[in-house]
Amino acid sequence: MLADENAARARDLAQVLSADPQIEIVRLIAGTALLDAVADAEPDLIIVDMARPDRDALDGVRQISASAPRPVVLFVDEDDPGFMEEAIASGVCSYNVGGLAPADMRPILRAAAALFRRYQLAADGWRAAEAQLAERQVIERAKASLIRERRIGEPEAYRWLRGQAMQRGERIVDAAARRLREREEKS
Amino acid sequence: MIARLGLLRLADSLPVLVALHQGKLAACGVELRVSVEPSWSNTMDKLAFGALDMAVMPPSLVLAAAAGLRGPRTRLLVPCGISRGGNAIVLGDDAARAAGYGADADEIARRFAAWLRRQPIPPRLAVVHAFSTHALLLREWLAHSGAGPDRDAELVVIPPAEVVDSLMARRVSGFCAGAPWGDEAVLRGAGRIVLGTEAIRPGHAEKCLAVRADWARSAPGALEDIRTALAAAAPICADPERAADHAALLAGPPLSLPREATLAALCSVPGRRPDFATGGALQGDAAWYAAQLSRWGWNLGEHAALARAIFPPLIPIETEAYKSR
Numbered sequence: 001m002l003a004d005e006n007a008a009r010a011r012d013l014a015q016v017l018s019a020d021p022q023i024e025i026v027r028l029i030a031g032t033a034l035l036d037a038v039a040d041a042e043p044d045l046i047i048v049d050m051a052r053p054d055r056d057a058l059d060g061v062r063q064i065s066a067s068a069p070r071p072v073v074l075f076v077d078e079d080d081p082g083f084m085e086e087a088i089a090s091g092v093c094s095y096n097v098g099g100l101a102p103a104d105m106r107p108i109l110r111a112a113a114a115l116f117r118r119y120q121l122a123a124d125g126w127r128a129a130e131a132q133l134a135e136r137q138v139i140e141r142a143k144a145s146l147i148r149e150r151r152i153g154e155p156e157a158y159r160w161l162r163g164q165a166m167q168r169g170e171r172i173v174d175a176a177a178r179r180l181r182e183r184e185e186k187s
Numbered sequence: 188m189i190a191r192l193g194l195l196r197l198a199d200s201l202p203v204l205v206a207l208h209q210g211k212l213a214a215c216g217v218e219l220r221v222s223v224e225p226s227w228s229n230t231m232d233k234l235a236f237g238a239l240d241m242a243v244m245p246p247s248l249v250l251a252a253a254a255g256l257r258g259p260r261t262r263l264l265v266p267c268g269i270s271r272g273g274n275a276i277v278l279g280d281d282a283a284r285a286a287g288y289g290a291d292a293d294e295i296a297r298r299f300a301a302w303l304r305r306q307p308i309p310p311r312l313a314v315v316h317a318f319s320t321h322a323l324l325l326r327e328w329l330a331h332s333g334a335g336p337d338r339d340a341e342l343v344v345i346p347p348a349e350v351v352d353s354l355m356a357r358r359v360s361g362f363c364a365g366a367p368w369g370d371e372a373v374l375r376g377a378g379r380i381v382l383g384t385e386a387i388r389p390g391h392a393e394k395c396l397a398v399r400a401d402w403a404r405s406a407p408g409a410l411e412d413i414r415t416a417l418a419a420a421a422p423i424c425a426d427p428e429r430a431a432d433h434a435a436l437l438a439g440p441p442l443s444l445p446r447e448a449t450l451a452a453l454c455s456v457p458g459r460r461p462d463f464a465t466g467g468a469l470q471g472d473a474a475w476y477a478a479q480l481s482r483w484g485w486n487l488g489e490h491a492a493l494a495r496a497i498f499p500p501l502i503p504i505e506t507e508a509y510k511s512r
Contacts (some may be wrong), residue, residue: 035344050228050229050232051225051229051347052225053225053226053348053349054224054314054344054345054346054349055225055226055228055229056226056227056228056316056317056344056346057343057345059227059254059257059316059317059318059344059399060257060316060317060318060344060485061317062484067382073257073258074232074257074258074259076258076259078259081236084236084259085237085238087236088232088233088235088236088238089236089238093232114221116222127295
């Protein structure tokens, strides 16, 4: 069972895992409580987005159904603690429901961790790109105000900002932000 | 030294926020990085696999994590307590009317147990984690009145931030949770607080600081600085004059708790509000929680020895010397 509300990531992981004919994938429907879904589908293994707040419901559960009493336990790859650290850092973990052997579970969690890591890197990249874009906009606005007020060209405006930044040992974006702040305070 | 500390969205995270606000840790060279975790499971997994160095946790969960009841056995140490009491048992209107108010804990429990037994199916009561203090205190309260927590009721696990909605939608008949979620339920008209958990076990330990043992060994100085900063924050947190400031601090980032409910919780009567002023030894509390876990079938093995090993005897903290630094 895949319990991940990030639909694109769940779809990608389902695609990766479906290459193995031994694996039958059940997707958790958004808005369903994790424990209820697990009780309905009775999966052998649950791959969970660690950030799900309802994950606590799986702890301490001794059996998932009365017909086939199976405890739920967090899967821990004891042979490879380094890998477990990576999986947790990438935001995914898995639970063993019943008696799957570690050898059968390991490749599934590995595939999930690799995919979660890829999404995490992409999200980090996005954030970095957004921050860069925001910085560029601050510099552009500061330049525009200089061009307007001092009647200078764009290269001069940029040189002025760079000079300010170098004097104070700061980045150009900091000098630009300071300039904009000072203008706002005056007006 | 960087210390990564996990918190949940609860009012008893306050001492950590106050300690950070005071800025003395930074002056000692300790960079405390607070991480707000979505669940206790997340906190325990991150502690187990080194993504967190420490966390504010209920002592019963510390025992469960250390005993490997829910995942890998994690070597933890508890250098100090954080809070006592402060949880509320909240019931929907029908159940609250049946249980009544104002009577002592035993009387309310007897009436509530009778109400439970009158219901055609066992009513659902929510707790935030099977091994949490709330779950164990609620079980003790029900059992003391002769109700079977797993026979006359069904205990379900619901995240604290969702528990009020669940009561509102009648998916559960009541819950036991930490502040400010009881007051939030009252303010939103979802139910009434019939009892504070202090009435079940007076002065019970509620949250403590749990630290990875290897981190504690690698940074004894930083750990002592954190312990001292928390001890210095405790009397400030307990000052009722500052409740409005503290509610504002908890309502702001990173916790974003509901402000009005948080203020109500911090201003409620002693015995109902979280008690930050008492530190004190935790061994007795830990042994009690260990016995409760075993009583309900989560055997900790040599629980008494485990409780003794994780919760060391009280070491005095020199806050006076700290203030003058």
